Amino acid sequence: LTPAQIALLSTAQIAAISADNAVTMTPAAVAAITATQAPKLTTAAIASLDPKTISSLSNKAIVALTTASDAQIQAFTPEQAASLTSSQLKAMTSSQIGAIESEDFLALTPAAIKGIDSADVTSITTTAIGSLSLAQIAALTPAQFGALSHASEGPVGNQNQLSKLTAEQAPAITSAQIKVLDASDVIALSVDNVLGLTSDDIK
Secondary structure: OOHHHHHHOOHHHHHOOOHHHHOOOOHHHHHOOOOOOHHHOOHHHHHHOOHHHHHHOOHHHHHHOOOOOOOHHHHOOHHHHOOOOHHHHHHOOHHHHHHOOHHHHHHOOHHHHOOOOHHHHHHOOHHHHHHOOHHHHHHOOHHHHHHOOOOOOOOOOOOOOHHHOOOOOHHHOOHHHHHOOOHHHHHHOOHHHHHOOOOOOOO
16 A cells, blocks of 8 residues: 555554565655554554654544544553653653553653653553563653652552552662652652662662
């Protein structure tokens, strides 16, 4: 399918794109998918897109993807998630960020993670928080780190994100990140996590 052909397809025709069709789409063809067409793509078609084409999806098309159970955001493979850009993640809604599965979240590049709006950080599942790599933890901006929930804050199921950080992740926490936490935030960190902090972190 060419970009010109994509532009002519109705939503019903978009919905009829098979996995076999999707796997052959070029970055230019994927870039031509509109916000009106995007929600009509089947999960099979989305999962079949070449990972190299994912970064070509426009921000408007990304925002239009659905987040209901077994929906489009969840259809991304880890290989595809690794191609998401900081601009695309910044464009995502809080419900879309929350719908990113843990294995996909782990595949996000540190540079891309920086794009997540700090207001959407509490939507990240606690399972995803606990699986973040050291590079991803270190990549969180102070604003993002400070937005992590503690105690009863955050959406149901995503509460107390700070306590889900592990001792293994602690060395990646930077002094700039620690400085944005207040006393109750520090208390929310687990004992093992605090023990993993360096003296430079807690100055």
